[in-house]
Amino acid sequence: MSEEAGNSERSALLFDLAQAAGDPETGIARITEILERHAELRSPETVEQLAELARTKVRVDAVESLRYAEAALAIARGIGDDQSEARGKRAKANSLWFLNQNRPAVELYEQAIWLYGKCGNETEIGRTMSSAIQPLIRLGEYDRAVQWVEQARAIFSRKGDTQRLARLELNAANIYHRQDRFAEALDAYESAYRQLLPFRDTEATAAALHNMAVCLISLNDFERAVAAHLAARAFCEEHGMPALVVQSDYNVAYLYYLRGEYSRALDGLRATREAAAETSDSYHGALCSMDQSEIYIELNLIEEASEMAQEAFVRFQELGMNYEAARSLVNLAIALGHRGNAARSLELFSQAREMLVREQNRIWPSLIDLYQAVVLYHEGRNLEAAPLCANALSVFREVQMGSKEVLSHLVLGQIGLSCGDGALARMHGDAALQRLEGVEAPHLVYQSHVLMARIEELAGDSQTAAAWYRSAQSAAESLRDVLRNEELKIAFMKNKLEAYESLICLALKETDGRRQPQEIFECMEQAKSRSLRDLMGSGSQERAEHDPETDLARQIRERRRELNWFYHRIEAEQLGQDAPADGSLARLRATARDLENTLMQLLRDMPAEEAAAPARTVDAIRAALGPGTILVEYFYARDQLIVAVLSEEVLEVIPLCDKSRVDALVRLLEFQFSKFRLGANYVNAFGSPMLRATQTHLRKLHDLLLEPIRGLLRGKHLVFVPHDSLHHVPLHALFDGRRYVIDEFTVSYSPSASIYALCHQRTANARGASLVLGVPDSTAPLIAEEAAVVAATLPGAELFLGSAASQRILMQKGPASRVIHIATHGRFRADNPMFSAIRLGDGYLTLYDLLRFRLPAELVTLSGCSTGLNVVAKGDELLGLVRGLLHSGARSLLLSLWDVHDRSTTELMQSFYTRFGADGDKAAALRGAMQELREKHPHPYFWAPFVLIGGV
CATH class of the missing domain: 1.10.287 (Helix Hairpins)
Known part of the structure; x- marks a missing residue:
């Protein structure tokens, strides 16, 4: 047999031994069987070979490394050689600490040192002590770690072993880092790195690069930390160490998370989690899941947060890592609290608290007490919430966590108010204000001032309450971009609208809403769609790829x-x-x-043109409206519906009704529209009663929403500014018993009056070709016909169908197009509307994609499934495709409120574009198209789904 064939056979046998050692039930028997057939393997050389294989594999696959180490130890015990047994024990210890089994690892290192001492092998004692430093650090046994460093240093110095001295310095630097002596640790890592370079010691060099990056994080040097991690990654990839590649990728992703660059962080964490699974790196895979759950909570992706937190919890439990498992459980409890599952949320908070108490962590249990208190407060269980919050407050006060103290006082103040105890609420409100003076927590100023306002309102002092609300409003305006984790995790801390609503209610209470309508209207506008207004009126953080940045x-x-x-x-x-x-x-x-x-x-x-866009004044909005146009703006303040009517001649603010009455009618109307999902046979059989029922609900909504202001609507065009659930109502189809609104007025919509003014003043493409994209499929085959009809109707239109209707075409041709028409499926995400999307030929176009586009078109039409649907968030922010399209520069949008898979859409679009091409009046063209289609399809489901948004 040739030498090469012999080596190959021996490698195969070593592999078989390792696989046998990995089986806890039959492993010993299988190893014995192999050794009986190959007696030559019963030797110290075999132990050394297996131990060396375990070492080389430990950073690639720690589980596989452990199998080789177990095989080495089994053979060493069988041959009765102390040095071999010590070698096997050290190999197994190395594998175990890579698998985060630190206590068993240290015990094996101790046994190996004793055996090497018995043999008088001083060099191997030093090597083993050096290897044991890291698990000793993880166990918090710093004195022992320092002692072993000194002993090993003395051994290597006597032997003149400069390479092992360099490796030892690397481990000694880890002690500095663990003790938060970061500058000293960085110097030591850099020194070790320089000493290691001549020896081509890839494993130690990689560790030095990685640890330098970790130190730079602690020293808050982000750019150098990223550069160091990327250098470590490149080195590890070049030298075939995939486990350390995963570790580097995780660290880079985590750095972006710390910076609030969530898109880059999520991309990195997803990729790292997949890579960790391939290398059996459960620890970093679990860390990725935990961090993703944290980011998802901050982005309000609650379903995804729950899934990731649950996955991380299970993995950390399997690894025996109690602290990380408890943190993951806290994230799961927070997510469940967001979903309204208070009972399960409280149960998990309690479980996590017990785990963290066992870890002797004092701060986390107190923070969990605060979280539990908030959940209990929202459940009306104030007697349980108050002591939890008070206990947390005492801990935060003792450890001088000022912002947490303020939070605790605010929760206790809220509890006092809900119990009608004004004195208790005032005591905690005063304490919060006093503590704020010594704390950098500007994000809590708003909540403190709202609490004081509510206290004064309870005491009957409306004037002082209004002053506090104005102060809170000012704080919200100046600090709304500074959100910290507490605000994202504690539900009642997020409602920045309370000051606005309360000011409006106080004004209405004192004046009947008629003597100072301008102040009320401007307060309504300040509260509405603020973030969208800023996106449209200033340079946003999400810039078009080609835009220069000052x-x-x-x-x-x-x-x-x-x-x-x-x-x-x-x-x-x-x-x-x-x-x-x-x-x-x-x-x-x-x-x-x-x-x-x-x-x-x-x-x-910042120059005015780059700063956050303020709400437009009444005069500016009047100028945008022009003659014959009336703005009708709705607003809910403390569950009371208010309407403002603004025209060139009039500004009136009038209370209408309770929110519950409107919501009930909206639900009934949506129920009638949902019947169309039952199919054509049902619609054909019950069409007439369905129309009568729908008209009944539309008439009742008309009586609540329009009849009280009917005498003020002296004009030709209405601009509706809905609020809350009214964003989903076809206000142009409200019915007075004889006529629909669209029969008397042309109609458009806007998220706010200020946004209407911004759209009106926009410069759009007055000339240029039209771009028509159509993406048909088996569920909507008529899309191709619609796109062809629209392209034939629009002058100079370019038509792209199927895979040709791509993002690249939209990005390339959209900026110069006057009209953009996209006929496709929409995917509306009610759980997270920021990920709503429309389907193009090469994938889905999300809101985040739209934020990178510039589409300064006169009109963008999305003809598809519910492309106009939005979730209405706090501040009446529209979270859906409307947001992305308005930000992209479009002057006006034509979108649908509900799904219509029917030839009627093609008919409406053909009529609309024919009329629009004739006189350029979009609102009149849409009204004419609706009226024409209504002759053939009288039910509003067919003729009323489309709404015109923006400047007309």
């Missing part, structure tokens, strides 16, 4: 990211498993304070 805008973006970094670092220090090092929190807070001051100065320096 130096000031870049500085603001960078300072915001740096603040996110420090906010996360502060929270991590406060809530971490280990107590913060002396002065570390103070240094982080001081740096964050400096950054906040810098950011506020930059925002003050």
Whole structure:
């Protein structure tokens, strides 16, 4: 047999031994069988070969490494050789600490040291002590780790072993890092890296690069930390260490999370989780799931957050990592709380609390007490909530966590108000204000001032209450971009509308809404679609790919990211498993304070055209309306519906009715429209009674929404500004018993009066070709016909169908098009409308994609499934495709409120574009098309789904 064939056979036998060792039931018997057939394997050389294979595989696949180590140890015990047994024990210990089994690893290292001492092998004692440093650090046995470093250093120095001294310095630096001596640790890692380079020690060099990056994170040097992690990744990939590639990828993704760059973080975490699964790296896979759940909570992706938190919890439990498992359980409890499952949320909070108490972590259990108190408060269980919150407050006060103290006082103040105890509420409100003076927590100023306003309102002092609400309103306007985790996790902390609603209600209460309508109207506008208004009226953080960015805008973006970094670092220090090092929190807070001051100065320096867009004044909105146009704006304030009517001559604000009456009718109307899903046979059989029932609901809505202001509607065109559930109502189809609104007026819609004015003043493409995209499929085959009809109707239209109707075509031709018509399926995500999308030939176009586009068209039409549907978030923010299209620069939009898979859509579009081409009046063209289609299809389901949004 040739030498090559012999080596190949021996490698196969070593592999078989390792596989046998990995089977806990039959492993010993299988190893014995192999050794009986190949007696030559009973040797120290075989043990050394298996141990070396375990070492080389430990950073590639720690489970596989452990199998080789087990095989080495089994043979060593069989041959009765102390040195071989020590070698096997050390190999197994190395594999175990890579699998986070640190206590068993240290015990094996101790046994190996004793055996090497018995044999008088000083060099191997030093090697084993050096290897044991990391698991000792993880177990918190720092004194012992330092002692073994000194002993190993003395051994290697006597032997003149410079390579092992360099590796030892790497492990010693880990002690500095664990003790938060980051600058010293960085120096030590860099020194070790330089010493290792001549020896081509890839494993140790990779560890040095990785640890340098970790130190740079702790030193808040983001750019150098990313560069170091990427360098470590490249080195590990080049030298075939996939486990360390995964570790580097995770660290880079986590850095982006700390900076608040969630898209890049999520992309990185998803990819790393998949790579970790391929390398059996359960630890980093679980970390990815935990961090994804945290990001999803902040993005309000509650279903996804629950799934990731559950997955992380199970994995960490399997790994025996109690602290990380408890943190994952907290995220799951928060997600369930968001979903309204209070009982299960409280149960999981309690379980997580017990786990963290066992970890001897004092801060996390108190924070969980606060979370539980909030859930109980919302459930009306104030007697249970109050003591939990009070206990948390005492801990936060003792450890000087000022922002958490303020939060606790606010919750206790809310509890006092809900119990009617004004004195208790005032005590905690005053305490919150006093504590705020020494705390950098501007995000809590708003909530404190709202609490004080509610206290004064309860006491009957409307004037002082209004002053507090105005102060809260001012705080919300200046600090609305600064959201911290507490606000994202505690539901009642998020409602920044309370000040606006309360000011309106106080004004209505004192004046009947008729003597100061301008103040009320402007307050309504301040509260509505603020973020969308800013997106449209200023340079946004999500810029078109080709847009230049000013130096000031870049500085603001960078300072915001740096603040996110420090906010996360502060929270991590406060809530971490280990107590913060002396002065570390103070240094982080001081740096964050400096950054906040810098950011506020930059925002003050921003030119008016780049700053956040203010609500338009009454005069500016009147100028945009022009003669014959009347704006009808609805607003819910404390569940009371109010309407404002604005024209060139009139501004009136009138209370209408309770929200519950409107919502009940909206649900009944939606139920009637849902009957069309029962199929053509049902519709044909019951068409007449369905029409009568729908008209009844539309008439009742007319009586509530329009009849009280009928005398003020002296004009030709109505601009409806809905609120809340009214965004889903075809207000143009309201019925007075004889006529629909569309029979008397042309109609358009807008998210707010200010956004209408912004759309009106936009410069759109007055000339240029039209772009028509159609993506038909088996469920909507008529899309191709519709697209062809529209392309034939529009002058100079370019038509793209199927796979040709791609994002690339839209991005390439859209910016120069006057009209863009897209006939396709829409995918509306009610759970997370920011991920609503329309289907194009090469994939789905989401709202996030639209934020990168520039489409300054006169009109963008989306003809598909519910493309106009939105979820209405706090601040009456529309979260759906409307948001992305208005931001992209479109002057007006034509979208559908409900699904219509019928030839009637093609007929309506042909009529609309023919009329629009004749006189250029979009609103009149839509009215004419609706009336024409109604002659053939009298039910509003067919002729009323489309709404015109924006400037007309």
